[in-house]
Amino acid sequence: MSLILLMAFNLPLLLLFNSAEEFLGFPVILFYVFSIWLASAVVSFIIITKYNE
Helix, strand or coil: CHHHHHHHCCHHHHHHCCCCCEECCEEHHHHHHHHHHHHHHHHHHHHHHHHCC
8 A cells, every 4th residue: 555655646647747737626736646645545444444353
């Protein structure tokens, strides 16, 4: 999971989403960063609840 996040927040991949266009009224890079952050929080929550004893 950590390696996937490291690759997702790597600068060359972030620069792919750095544009002046907007998606749902937000800049594309902000939408990308916060959607990756939300997905990582959801996956972490699922893993923690599954293996919490």
